[in-house]
Every structure is written in C-alpha cells, then in structure tokens.
Amino acid sequence: MYDVVLIGRVVTPTSIVENGWIAITAGRIEAVGTGSSPQAYETKNYGEALLLPGAVDGQTHAGSQIGFAGMTMTSHAAVMGGVTTIVDMPYDHPVPVTTGAVLAEKVAAINTLSVCDVALYGTVPTTPDLAHVQELIEGGVCAFKISSFEAHPDRFPRIGNAATLLLL
Structure with a gap:
C-alpha cells in the first residue's frame, strides 16, 4: 500500500x-x-x-535574497507547482558558494529546510582557487555557474577569460 x-x-x-x-x-x-x-x-x-511527476526547475535563487533560509519558501513553492527537484544557483546572500565549507553549510541548510530534492551549482571568485574548485566537485555540485559581467563585486563578479582558462 x-x-x-x-x-x-x-x-x-x-x-x-x-x-x-x-x-x-x-x-x-x-x-x-x-x-x-x-x-x-x-x-x-x-x-x-x-x-507533473518529477519536474525539475533548473534555475532557482533560493539563497539570493535572505540567505539559506530562502530554501524553505523556494522549495515549498516548487512542490506546489509540481516540481520535485530544484537546481539552486550559487550566488547566495551574503556569501556565494565558492568553497567546500560554504557548500557544506548550504547542504546542511537544505537537509533542514527543503521539502524537495535540490541539486547545487558552485561558482568561483574573480581569482579562482583550484583547491576550492576541487572541494566543490568533491562536495557534489552538479555544475559551475560563472558571470561574464559584473552585477555585484562579491556575489556576481565578472570572471575574466584568463581565470576561465585556468579552470580548464
């Protein structure tokens, strides 16, 4: 049953x-x-x-305004709309997901606050640290999102071509 x-x-x-x-x-x-x-x-x-069984919302911004607590409202809204999995952007407020430590904090918040499945993007600062990139990969991010223009110096910094090549 x-x-x-x-x-x-x-x-x-x-x-x-x-x-x-x-x-x-x-x-x-x-x-x-x-x-x-x-x-x-x-x-x-x-x-x-x-x-809609198993619908995926491939771009949410749960932590962009009020930090990780935004996961509660975002995941509830998703489920009410038939979405069972959200993919959350890494540009959280006040700290974007650029290190394994921040990722671990976000995963802990998701385990407490979310009512649906969540996949996570990681990002890099203007000067990427490859050790931090590796931490994010090992921590399970599904992909990386980087900005090609600057909308905010910390959360949405422009990642230049030289830094992007470093990541390859």
Missing part, C-alpha cells in the same frame, strides 16, 4: 495520461499509471488538473 496516490492528468515526457495517477511512498514517486488507482492511506483527486 502506498502513502499517497494523486489522481489527475499525468504529464510524461511523451504525452498526457488521462485518468492517470501517481503513487508516492516516503516522499518518493513509486509508480505512475492509468485507470484504477492502487490502494493508499490517502488519495487526492485533482480531476482534470495536470500532474
């Missing part, structure tokens, strides 16, 4: 499944189907509403 079954029009990569359902246990999608729904402790019927 599943914890929750959601009923509605299920959006898949190839079609919209009419009279579909999504079965969830322990916060994870366990099955997607059509027709009679399986048994669950709770069933939520959304009628003709579109259900």
Whole structure:
C-alpha cells in the first residue's frame, strides 16, 4: 500500500495520461499509471488538473535574497507547482558558494529546510582557487555557474577569460 496516490492528468515526457495517477511512498514517486488507482492511506483527486511527476526547475535563487533560509519558501513553492527537484544557483546572500565549507553549510541548510530534492551549482571568485574548485566537485555540485559581467563585486563578479582558462 502506498502513502499517497494523486489522481489527475499525468504529464510524461511523451504525452498526457488521462485518468492517470501517481503513487508516492516516503516522499518518493513509486509508480505512475492509468485507470484504477492502487490502494493508499490517502488519495487526492485533482480531476482534470495536470500532474507533473518529477519536474525539475533548473534555475532557482533560493539563497539570493535572505540567505539559506530562502530554501524553505523556494522549495515549498516548487512542490506546489509540481516540481520535485530544484537546481539552486550559487550566488547566495551574503556569501556565494565558492568553497567546500560554504557548500557544506548550504547542504546542511537544505537537509533542514527543503521539502524537495535540490541539486547545487558552485561558482568561483574573480581569482579562482583550484583547491576550492576541487572541494566543490568533491562536495557534489552538479555544475559551475560563472558571470561574464559584473552585477555585484562579491556575489556576481565578472570572471575574466584568463581565470576561465585556468579552470580548464
């Protein structure tokens, strides 16, 4: 028996499944189907509403305004919109994710504050430290985001061509 079954029009990569359902246990999608729904402790019927199992928002800014606490509001909004995974930008306030130590703090905050899965970008300062880049890679960032123009001297510094070549 599943914890929750959601009923509605299920959006898949190839079609919209009419009279579909999504079965969830322990916060994870366990099955997607059509027709009679399986048994669950709770069933939520959304009628003709579109259900998006496993949608990914590839660019969020949860920590850009109020720091890591922004993860609460951002992740709640994502889940309410059918998103199960967000990818958060590294330009957090007041400190961007440029070292393994900052990344570890952000991961701890996510484990406490987020209600959805989160992937993280890392970034580099104007003078990259390759040891810090390696820490971010080992810490699990999914990619690096760098600025080609300066919007803020600390959070969004312009990374020049010479520094970019250093990273290759």
